[in-house]
Amino acid sequence: MTASPYLVLLETSGNQNFIFSTNKLKENIGASELTYRAGTRWVLDAVADINQTPELGQWANSQELREILRNKDLNPAIEQGDKPLEIIIATSGKALILSRTEEDAKDLIRRVTQRAIAEAPGLNLSGVFVAIQNWDQTNSLDTAIQDVHKTFEETQPYRPTADARFLRLPIIADCSFSGLPASRLEHTPENEQVPISQVSYRKRKAAEAGIRRLHQIPSENSTPKLIQNINQLEGDVEWLAIVHADGNGLGQIFLNFANCLGTAPSNREYISSYREFSLELDECTEAAFEKAIQEAFKKDDKKDKEKKAVPLVPLIVGGDDLTVVCDGKAALKFTQVFLTQFEAQTEQKEKIPKIAKKQFGINRLSACAGIAIIKPHFPFSVAYELAESLIKSAKSVKQTIIKPNSKPITPFPCSAIDFHILYDSTHIDLERIRRNLQPEATTYLYNRPYVVTELEKLESAEGQDWASQHHWTRLCDRVTRLQSDPDGDQDRDSGVKLPSSQSHALRTALFLGREAANAQYALIQKRYSLEWFAEDNEKTSLFYQSQDKGQINFHTTFLDALDAQEFL
Secondary structure, three states, rough: OOOOOOOOEEEEEOOHHHHHHOOOHHHHHHHHHHHHHHHHHHHHHHHHHHOOOHHOOOOOOOOHHHHHHHOOOOOOOHHHOOOOOOEEHHHOOEEEEEEEOOHHHHHHHHHHHHHHHOOOOOOOOEEEEEEOOOOOOHHHHHHHHHHHHHHHHHHHHOOOOHHHHHOOOOOOOOOOOOOOEEEEEOOOOOOOOOEHHHHHHHHHHHHHHHHHHHHHOOOOOOOOEEOOOOOHHHHOOOEEEEEEEEEHHHHHHHHHHHHHOOOOOOOOHHHHHHHHHHHHHHHHHHHHHHHHHHHHHOOOOOOOOOOOOOOOOEEEEEEEEEEEEOOOOHHHHHHHHHHHHHHHHEEEHOOOOHHHHHOOOOOOOEEEEEEEEEEOOOOOOHHHHHHHHHHHHOOOOHHOOOOOOOOOOEOOOOEEEEEEEEOOOOOHHHHHHHOOOEOOOOOEEOOEEOOOOHHHHHHOOEOHHHHHHHHHHHHHHHHHHHOOOOOOOOOOOOOOOOHHHHHHHHHHHHHHHHHHHHHHHHHOOOOHHHHHHHOOOOOOOOEEEEEEEOOOEEEEEHHHHHHHHHOO
């Protein structure tokens, strides 16, 4: 190239607040769709106009989008073709684009952000660009990517928030759904008129298209149809679950991407690998999502001839992110399958295994998930905050299961789940919930989070003992022992259904402390074949010992199993 190009970053911020600020599921879906469009549809439409290639805007789903980005005729290399722009990545809420000139970079940002203001008021979308110094120099693009993200972060404090667009003067009515200033009246099913803000109106308008797009992800031939009526979801299930999953270590990979490629790559090699890695990641998430639906909501045709729609509503599926609302009774199984399938899918790709091997020493990626299980009609935004706290707890495995002898500490690919069933809505803060599960300074009545990665895959990692003590199979085994034998056979090897009175007595004793719990356990263990629940070698205690910074702690899986038995 005769002149070095510019690198443009378009990215949304405050996504969680924009999507989950309301308890209306329809608005959550619409907000997710608008965030997706900001980094995909609007970017490709703007590039199509500037490049004069209308074919860039002719796609209807994520698979067609990936095909366009891979197509060298529709999205040609900027140093080889005559087009002013080249898209590196275009994903939900984020896009990286190369521009030949500063004017085209500014024009692109102007077009996309103006469209965001018109079609998604309340969405915080920003665009910045930097010049790439010496295009022909190795790693100059990698440096530019770091610089453009740094520039983006530096500019954010000086931008007014999206809420500043909705002033209260003159005094006007509040929106019935969001609390923002109302801009119009909307008819309800009861034919009443209620005030609604422009933000809520746009979210609701985008919801139907969002449902159609997300429902195209599972294959129609292999997966049952997802539920269409989102109001029906809350009415048909006893428990509702918010599942939030996120990949591990992806930020570390992107910050260290040039080194992850091994040899010093040219900028063109870097672009090809960066784009392909991002697209493969998207494919892995979608494939794992489909597999999880098939397994968690599998029906027995002999018993259930009527194939009902799957009680699941996807909110975010793409990149390394997944957020769904589903039947709480299937949430644990769905999440466990999704995480294991995500790992398996990343092993089968062309680009991901090589980069993961360079970064983590193993040829796969992993993810963690938080699951908040609530009663229907519980405030959705509050439940999502709990799911966010749970995924942070699950991601503690990154400090425990690590790459051997790594400096600085590098997490080893390991997937984990943390969950909570909200029986009592008076306590919704996870820190307080867990504090109430600690009757004594060194006694913990929970064993979460749970590792779902197979133990054989963790043989070369540090922290294997912790992983075996917190493994998903440990919880599943105890849940199975608690569930009754369908033939009523009280065989000691299969466990026996614990009467509710004894279950309540054990639960009460646990909250009195370790000694009281062990005493109650000793009283009934022979009668109900509870030896399987003993955590020590002598089979006399419900607790096992662990050591943390020289302090001996005691943990039990029994209460987790009691809570989860209705959901596994």
